[in-house]
Amino acid sequence: MSKEPVAVVGIGQTKHVAARRDVSIAGLVREAARRALADAELTWADIDAVVIGKAPDFFEGVMMPELYLADALGAVGKPMLRVHTAGSVGGSTALVAANLVAARVHGTVLTLAFEKQSESNAMWGLSLPIPFQQPLLAGAGGFFAPHVRAYMRRSGAPDTIGSLVAYKDRRNALKNPCAHLHEHDITLEKVQASPMLWDPIRYSETCPSSDGACAMVLTDRAGAARAPRPPAWMLGGAMRSEPTLFAGKDFVSPRAGRDCAADVYRQAGIADPRRDIDAVEMYVPFSWYEPMWLENLGFAAEGEGWKLTESGVTELDGDLPVNMSGGVLSTNPIGASGMIRFAEAALQVRGQAGEHQVDGARRVLGHAYGGGSQFFSMWLVGSAPPHS
Amino acid sequence: MTREIAVIAFAQTDHRRTSDELSEVEMLMPVLHEVLDRTGLQTADIGFTCSGSSDYLAGRAFSFTLALDGVGAWPPISESHVETDGAWALYEAWTKLLTGEADTALVYAYGKSSPGSVRDVLTRQLDPYYVAPLWPDSVALAALQAQALIDAGETDEPALAAVAARSRAAGQDNPHAQLRGSVPHGDYLVRPLRTGDCPPVGDGAAAVILAAGERARALCARPAWIRGIDHRIEAHSLGVRDLTDSPSTRLAAERAGAFDRPVDTAELHAPFTAQEIVLRKALRLDDTVCVNPSGGPLAANPVMAAGLIRIGEAAARVHRGASDRALAHATSGPCLQQNLVAVLEGDPR
Numbered sequence: 001m002s003k004e005p006v007a008v009v010g011i012g013q014t015k016h017v018a019a020r021r022d023v024s025i026a027g028l029v030r031e032a033a034r035r036a037l038a039d040a041e042l043t044w045a046d047i048d049a050v051v052i053g054k055a056p057d058f059f060e061g062v063m064m065p066e067l068y069l070a071d072a073l074g075a076v077g078k079p080m081l082r083v084h085t086a087g088s089v090g091g092s093t094a095l096v097a098a099n100l101v102a103a104r105v106h107g108t109v110l111t112l113a114f115e116k117q118s119e120s121n122a123m124w125g126l127s128l129p130i131p132f133q134q135p136l137l138a139g140a141g142g143f144f145a146p147h148v149r150a151y152m153r154r155s156g157a158p159d160t161i162g163s164l165v166a167y168k169d170r171r172n173a174l175k176n177p178c179a180h181l182h183e184h185d186i187t188l189e190k191v192q193a194s195p196m197l198w199d200p201i202r203y204s205e206t207c208p209s210s211d212g213a214c215a216m217v218l219t220d221r222a223g224a225a226r227a228p229r230p231p232a233w234m235l236g237g238a239m240r241s242e243p244t245l246f247a248g249k250d251f252v253s254p255r256a257g258r259d260c261a262a263d264v265y266r267q268a269g270i271a272d273p274r275r276d277i278d279a280v281e282m283y284v285p286f287s288w289y290e291p292m293w294l295e296n297l298g299f300a301a302e303g304e305g306w307k308l309t310e311s312g313v314t315e316l317d318g319d320l321p322v323n324m325s326g327g328v329l330s331t332n333p334i335g336a337s338g339m340i341r342f343a344e345a346a347l348q349v350r351g352q353a354g355e356h357q358v359d360g361a362r363r364v365l366g367h368a369y370g371g372g373s374q375f376f377s378m379w380l381v382g383s384a385p386p387h388s
Numbered sequence: 389m390t391r392e393i394a395v396i397a398f399a400q401t402d403h404r405r406t407s408d409e410l411s412e413v414e415m416l417m418p419v420l421h422e423v424l425d426r427t428g429l430q431t432a433d434i435g436f437t438c439s440g441s442s443d444y445l446a447g448r449a450f451s452f453t454l455a456l457d458g459v460g461a462w463p464p465i466s467e468s469h470v471e472t473d474g475a476w477a478l479y480e481a482w483t484k485l486l487t488g489e490a491d492t493a494l495v496y497a498y499g500k501s502s503p504g505s506v507r508d509v510l511t512r513q514l515d516p517y518y519v520a521p522l523w524p525d526s527v528a529l530a531a532l533q534a535q536a537l538i539d540a541g542e543t544d545e546p547a548l549a550a551v552a553a554r555s556r557a558a559g560q561d562n563p564h565a566q567l568r569g570s571v572p573h574g575d576y577l578v579r580p581l582r583t584g585d586c587p588p589v590g591d592g593a594a595a596v597i598l599a600a601g602e603r604a605r606a607l608c609a610r611p612a613w614i615r616g617i618d619h620r621i622e623a624h625s626l627g628v629r630d631l632t633d634s635p636s637t638r639l640a641a642e643r644a645g646a647f648d649r650p651v652d653t654a655e656l657h658a659p660f661t662a663q664e665i666v667l668r669k670a671l672r673l674d675d676t677v678c679v680n681p682s683g684g685p686l687a688a689n690p691v692m693a694a695g696l697i698r699i700g701e702a703a704a705r706v707h708r709g710a711s712d713r714a715l716a717h718a719t720s721g722p723c724l725q726q727n728l729v730a731v732l733e734g735d736p737r
Contacts, residue, residue, distance in 0.1 A: 002488075002490065003489075020721050024517060025516065026580050031442050055449075056441075056443050056449035056450060057443050057444055057512075058443060058444075059449075059472065059513070059658045060516070061445075061516070062512065062513070062516045062520070063442065063444040063509070063510070063512035064442065064444075064471055064472060064721070065513075065514040065516075065718070066472075067513055067621075067624055067720070067721040067722075068513070068514065068515045068516065068624045068725065069624075070621045070623065070624055070726075071623050071624055071625070074619050076621065076622060077621075077622075077635075077636070077639065078620060078621065079618065079619050079620060079621070080621040080726065081470065081476060081479070081480065081619075082470055082472055082476070082621075083468065083469070083470055083471075083480075084443075084452070084469055085467075085468055085469050085471065085472035086450050086453065092468055096468065096480055096483075099480075099484055099486075099487055099489075100483055101486075102487045103390075103487045104390070105483055105486065125449055126449050126450075137648035148417045222656055238466065239466055239467060239468060240458060240464040240465065240466060240467070241437075241456060241461050241464060241465055241466075241467040242461050242462055242463075242464040242465075243456060243457045243460075243461050243462060244453055244454075244456075244457060245457075246457075248464065254464075255463065255464055257463035259463070259673070260464075263466075291711050292456075316399050353571045371450060371453050372453075373452070375467075381477075
């Protein structure tokens with residue numbers, strides 16, 4: 001039995017900001033959900049099930065918040081499933097929801113991911129002391145900086161590459177009304193002069209801490225046929241996980257990321273991602289991860305990713321635009337960040353990305369990762385249905 | 389026609405009040421080995437892995453990543469996690485197998501309640517603005533539900549005591565149970581609930597293997613076929629719910645096909661005696677159905693694993709021929725807010 005094709009027919013995001021003091025957690029998620037329903041021209045009654053994701057519960061200080069959010073998301077009397085796979089969770093949540101449609105368990109599913117970081121403190125939420133266990137370094141930057149340094153040594157990339165990525169993403173964010181950071185006076189010199197936080201990562205090369213939610217309506221062929229706007233079709237999707245630490249682990253280019261991409265490309269019939277994929281929304285919380293993931297995802301040979309960044313290929317008007325929305329570097333409600341990548345990829349192939357639209361985008365990759373570069377989730381969406 | 393999927397193996401720890409000497413991973417590892425050994429499968433043979441656990445029980449963020457190290461996720465595996473009872477991890481794995489993307493799945497769940505006060509921890513899952521600041525604990529909320537049932541004339545304290553006694557007598561035959569045999573019904577903990585009406589607090593883990601079609605038949609003499617599985621959630625606020633009923637359980641059971649034909653066995657995730665009364669009514673279970681032959685959550689209630697254990701226990705009875713059609717139920721949230729129902733059947737003998 002073949003799988004049911006899955007289409008994205010509704011997308012909604014909040015305007016991401018540092019602190020949404022005007023709404024409760026329920027108010028935040030409902031805002032994104034209502035926008036996704038409005039985009040699909042559907043009502044709560046059209047939704048068969050709700051799949052929700054977020055990063056650790058300590059980030060808001062609410063255990064299993066989906067229980068309390070059932071009413072706000074119109075889930076009463078319906079199935080509601082909560083996913084948690086670390087930083088990749090926004091992507092994983094969308095894939096779990098997509099499977100419900102692909103398996104023909106449900107026809108139309110609302111999927112949503114959120115983080116309201118202003119409710120708590122993510123850095124310390126990640127750093128609760130556990131007896132007899134090695135403490136996680138305070139903040140993710142301390143964990144990832146040595147791996148960035150390893151990439152620079154291996155590839156011989158010039159020191160300036162990271163600042164180029166940050167400068168590009170922050171300028172792209174100016175074209176995305178939902179983005180958190182809108183730095184109208186950004187210059188490359190300002191990025192390069194910002195304080196060094198975790199050598200070689202500077203302040204302007206790190207993601208902000210955001211309140212935000214992202215929702216999508218996923219549906220089957222029949223649902224897509226009724227959709228008022230062009231759907232995005234899922235052409236492939238996969239998750240891969242590997243352990244945090246082990247002898248031989250490659251933190252620069254983890255095998256789980258390579259395997260995950262290969263699975264997606266196989267499902268979608270992509271032989272050469274550099275040629276066959278038009279744009280990428282990838283999870284880049286620290287600027288240097290753009291060239292690192294370009295290699296891990298097969299868009300550049302090992303050690304060559306930085307050259308794409310340096311030559312402008314990943315600019316909004318480049319040959320392979322990356323993070324047209326401004327990316328995680330401009331918006332990071334942690335649990336939602338993966339789903340925002342997936343949703344922004346879908347916006348592109350629907351031609352609905354507004355000022356940050358890539359002309360003629362037909363196949364766009366959405367990518368998320370989490371933990372110690374160990375959890376990956378990705379999907380490839382297209383403007384045409386699979387096998388057509 | 390949808391793909392046939394079965395539970396083909398189940399394993400669990402001996403559930404205990406404390407496991408101070410073991411980390412979550414150390415508690416889980418023997419169970420993973422045991423469930424794989426039952427099928428002869430190795431980690432690399434598993435198509436999809438999914439787990440259920442809670443950071444709030446573990447007291448740390450991303451606690452599930454440590455368990456993943458124990459699974460042996462190398463080469464990298466296709467894997468996911470739910471932040472709730474493992475029964476919902478099984479549901480996610482079931483959908484994955486339905487898509488045809490995998491033929492086998494490993495599902496596991498674990499929880500250690502001993503390091504903290506689980507009654508206090510569970511208050512953190514209540515409405516953070518209006519209810520959680522009052523810290524109403526899980527026993528107090530269950531007592532509200534029990535009192536509502538008594539006030540409605542649907543049960544009385546001796547009937548609740550009988551549920552407790554029957555469960556722990558059944559637990560006598562379950563080597564994994566924490567509380568078994570003759571257990572004093574005790575004093576009031578929160579009126580009308582006595583200590584005997586409440587589940588034991590303890591630590592434990594469980595694991596299940598699912599397989600599709602011919603793969604299931606090849607790996608298991610009598611697979612427990614999942615004929616239907618569904619879950620539904622209710623409103624969160626207790627004030628808008630009728631605590632004497634469980635419409636979400638009834639709806640999930642309907643969708644799972646539980647009412648199409650009678651079941652002979654039911655494993656109910658009713659941690660408090662009064663909740664069994666509510667579930668029996670919603671599921672239309674009469675005295676001919678063998679309810680919680682394992683002793684149920686009143687005999688062992690490792691939070692986050694106890695729902696998956698219900699499915700595992702029901703499946704194990706099908707495996708050994710003690711049941712032909714069994715119902716398994718799992719719950720999450722205060723006073724049965726969210727409920728899952730699965731119907732398992734063995735091939736005709």
